[in-house]
Amino acid sequence: MSVKGKVWKYxxxxxxxxxxxxxxxxxxxxxxxxxxxxCEDLDPEFTKNAKxxxxxxxxxxxxxxxxxxxxxxxxxxxxxxxxxxxSFARIYYRNCFNEGLPIIICPAAVEAISAGDExxxxxxxxxxxxxxxxxxxxxxxxxxxxxxxxxGLIPHVKKExxxx
Amino acid sequence: xxxxxxVKIMERASGHPVKVGDRVWCNIDWATCRDFGGAxxxxxxxxxxxxxxxxxxxxxxxxxxxxxxxxxxEKVATxxxxxxxxxxxxxxxxxxxxxxxxxxxxxLEAGMIKPGDVVLxxxxxxxxxxxxxxxxxxxxxxDIAASYIAGKNWFRVPExxxxxxxxxxxxxxxxxxxxxxxxxxxxxxxxxxxxVEFTGETIENSSLNERITLCSMVTEMSGKVxxxxxxxxxxxxxxxxxxxEVEKLAKELKADPDAEYCKVLHYDVTDLEPLASCPDAxxxxxxxxxxxxxxxxxxxxxxxxxxxxxDIAAAHRVLMxxxxxxxxxxxxxxxxSTTEVQLRCVEEGLAADFLKAGIVFTNPTCSLCTAEHxxxxxxxxxxxxxxxxxxxxxxxxxxxxxxMSPMTAMxxxxxxxITDPRDILK
Numbered sequence: 001m002s003v004k005g006k007v008w009k010y011x012x013x014x015x016x017x018x019x020x021x022x023x024x025x026x027x028x029x030x031x032x033x034x035x036x037x038x039c040e041d042l043d044p045e046f047t048k049n050a051k052x053x054x055x056x057x058x059x060x061x062x063x064x065x066x067x068x069x070x071x072x073x074x075x076x077x078x079x080x081x082x083x084x085x086x087s088f089a090r091i092y093y094r095n096c097f098n099e100g101l102p103i104i105i106c107p108a109a110v111e112a113i114s115a116g117d118e119x120x121x122x123x124x125x126x127x128x129x130x131x132x133x134x135x136x137x138x139x140x141x142x143x144x145x146x147x148x149x150x151x152g153l154i155p156h157v158k159k160e161x162x163x164x
Numbered sequence: 165x166x167x168x169x170x171v172k173i174m175e176r177a178s179g180h181p182v183k184v185g186d187r188v189w190c191n192i193d194w195a196t197c198r199d200f201g202g203a204x205x206x207x208x209x210x211x212x213x214x215x216x217x218x219x220x221x222x223x224x225x226x227x228x229x230x231x232x233x234x235x236x237x238e239k240v241a242t243x244x245x246x247x248x249x250x251x252x253x254x255x256x257x258x259x260x261x262x263x264x265x266x267x268x269x270x271x272l273e274a275g276m277i278k279p280g281d282v283v284l285x286x287x288x289x290x291x292x293x294x295x296x297x298x299x300x301x302x303x304x305x306x307d308i309a310a311s312y313i314a315g316k317n318w319f320r321v322p323e324x325x326x327x328x329x330x331x332x333x334x335x336x337x338x339x340x341x342x343x344x345x346x347x348x349x350x351x352x353x354x355x356x357x358x359x360v361e362f363t364g365e366t367i368e369n370s371s372l373n374e375r376i377t378l379c380s381m382v383t384e385m386s387g388k389v390x391x392x393x394x395x396x397x398x399x400x401x402x403x404x405x406x407x408x409e410v411e412k413l414a415k416e417l418k419a420d421p422d423a424e425y426c427k428v429l430h431y432d433v434t435d436l437e438p439l440a441s442c443p444d445a446x447x448x449x450x451x452x453x454x455x456x457x458x459x460x461x462x463x464x465x466x467x468x469x470x471x472x473x474x475d476i477a478a479a480h481r482v483l484m485x486x487x488x489x490x491x492x493x494x495x496x497x498x499x500x501s502t503t504e505v506q507l508r509c510v511e512e513g514l515a516a517d518f519l520k521a522g523i524v525f526t527n528p529t530c531s532l533c534t535a536e537h538x539x540x541x542x543x544x545x546x547x548x549x550x551x552x553x554x555x556x557x558x559x560x561x562x563x564x565x566x567x568m569s570p571m572t573a574m575x576x577x578x579x580x581x582i583t584d585p586r587d588i589l590k
Contacts, residue, residue, distance in 0.1 A: 027240075067303055089356060
C-alpha cells in the first residue's frame with residue numbers, strides 16, 4: 001500500500017489537549033463530530049482545511065499528555081493518511097495501533113520535509129519519498145504487525161482467544 | 165545479571181520469563197475508568213461484544229467519578245448514568261461515585277492496590293500507583309474494552325532508568341521542586357517508553373504523598389511507569405489497608421542489586437530551591453525567585469500530584485505564617501484529592517482556616533485538570549497551580565498557568581503575585 005498527500009508540519013511535544021481539546025471529551029461521542037474539531041487548539045487552519053489523504057509530520061514526542069483516545073480518533077476520522085514523527089509519546093503510539101492509524105518514526109524525513117510538501121509513503125517498501133529523495137523507515141515490530149493485520153486490538157484479542 | 169522491578173512484575177503477570185523488549189500478555193488486576201472515558205469504553209465493549217456480553221471478572225473493574233463530580237451538565241450526567249447502568253448489569257461493585265475523589269487516590273485508600281498489580285485506567289496519571297510498586301498505566305478506551313474481554317492485555321517490557329536521590333530538602337523546598345527540576349533537566353519526552361525506579365536515601369525516607377507527587381509527574385516526561393517498592397511508614401500504611409501480603413510482594417519485586425539500567429541519574433536536593441514550570445509547558449522551568457512579582461489572577465492547590473493531606477497542610481503552614489489571609493485580588497481554590505483527605509482537613513481545623521482566609525475549599529475532584537470545570541480562566545488571566553500540566557488553553561483559551569509546589573502556590577496567594585515561600589517561612 002502506498003499513499004501520497006500534502007503535509008501539515010508541526011514541532012516537538014505536541015500534546016493531546018491541542019489535538020482534541022478537553023472540553024469536547026465529555027460531549028462529543030460521534031466520530032464524525034470528533035473529526036470536525038481535530039487540532040483546533042494546535043492549528044485552526046488544519047481544522048478548517050485538512051483533506052482526506054493529507055499527512056501530518058511532527059517532531060519529538062508527538063501526542064504527549066492525556067490518554068484520551070479521541071486525539072487519535074479525530075485524526076483517523078478526518079482521513080489523515082499517516083503521521084510521520086521523530087518519536088511518539090507512548091500512550092498515543094498505542095492508541096494509534098488500536099485505532100488503525102498508520103504512524104511512522106523517521107527523524108531524517110521529518111528534518112527534510114516542509115509544510116505543504118507533497119510526500120509519498122510506500123508501506124510495503126518501507127520508504128518515504130519527499131523532494132525526490134527516499135527515506136527508509138524500519139518495519140513495525142512483529143507483534144504490532146499482527147495487531148495491524150487483524151484490524152486493531154479488539155479483533156486481535158478475539159482472534160487470540162478463539163472468539164472471532 | 166539481576167532483574168529490574170518491572171521485569172519481575174511482568175514475569176509475575178505473564179506467568180513466564182521475560183526480557184526487555186519482549187511483548188507479552190499480562191493478566192490485569194484492575195481495569196478502571198473515570199467518568200471521562202468510562203462511557204466510551206463501556207459502549208465500545210458492548211458494540212464489539214454485544215449488549216449481553218459479560219466482562220471477564222466484575223470484581224476486577226472499578227469506576228471513579230472524579231473529573232466532573234458532581235456533573236456540571238446534562239451531557240456529563242448522561243455519561244455517568246451510562247456507567248452506573250453498565251455496572252448494575254455487569255455486577256461491578258467498585259463504583260466510586262461523585263462523593264469519593266480522584267481515582268488512584270481513592271483506590272489506594274480503599275486498599276485495592278498492591279505492589280506488582282497490573283492496573284489499567286483511562287487516566288494518563290494512573291502510573292502514580294507506582295508509588296506503592298504497582299505497574300499502572302494510562303490507556304485509551306480500546307485498551308480498556310479489549311481488557312474486559314479476557315482480563316489480559318499486551319505490553320512491551322520496558323528498559324528501566326534509575327534515579328538516585330540524596331540529601332534533605334531545605335525549608336520551603338519539597339518533592340514537587342525536585343520533580344520540576346528533573347522535568348526541566350530531561351524534557352517532556354525524557355522518559356518516553358521507560359520504566360523509572362526512584363531510589364536513594366531521600367526516597368527511602370519519603371512519605372507516601374511525596375512518592376505520589378514524584379510518580380505522578382513521570383507522565384509529563386512520557387514515562388511508562390515509575391516504581392518505588394514500599395518500605396518504612398509507607399509499607400506499614402499499605403499493609404494496614406491492603407493486607408499482609410504487601411510485605412512479601414514489596415520484598416520480592418524489589419530490583420536486584422545487579423539489575424541492568426539503560427541510564428542512571430543522580431540528584432542531590434540539598435541545594436535545591438523552589439522552582440516553577442512556566443507557561444505553556446511543564447518542562448519550561450525557572451527558579452521562583454526569577455519570576456517573583458509576576459501578576460497572578462488565580463491560585464489552585466490540589467490534583468493527583470499535590471492534593472494529599474500533607475500537601476494541603478504544607479500550604480496551610482505558609483498561609484498561617486503569612487498572616488492567615490490570601491490577597492483579595494487572587495481567586496484561591498483548594499481541592500483535596502479524596503473525601504478522606506477533605507474530612508481530615510475539616511476535623512483538624514484547616515478547612516475553617518481556609519474559609520476564614522478567603523479561600524474556596526471544594527469537594528474532592530480532579531478540578532482544574534479538566535476542561536470546563538469550576539475555576540476555568542478567561543483569556544488573559546494568569547494562574548498558578550499545583551496540577552501537572554500547563555498546556556496552552558487547558559484551563560481556558562488565552563489563559564496561562566505556572567505550575568509549582570503547594571508552598572509556593574500559597575505564598576503566591578498570600579502576596580498576590582508569584583512569591584518564593586522562603587520569603588514567608590523565614
